[in-house]
Amino acid sequence: MEYEVDEEGFRRLLGRRGMFASLFDLWRGWRPSPAVLPPPTAVDPLALRRMLPRLMLLDVLAPDR
Secondary structure (H helix, E strand, O other), rough: OOOOOHHHHHHHHHOOOOOOHHHHHHHHHOOOOOOOOOOHHHOHHHHHOOOHHHHOOOOOOOOOO
């Protein structure tokens, strides 16, 4: 089964609380605009301190990815 969910729909699926909801809210706040990914310099490791033991950060370097 395949379907598309927009950003607001995805946020609603995450619920009001929880680690993924908090992480998504942080990520949205770090973006300069909704159509742009946050630059690495915008990511605040201190804001992630409680989540870091359960997170893996991945940086894709291939230009086609």
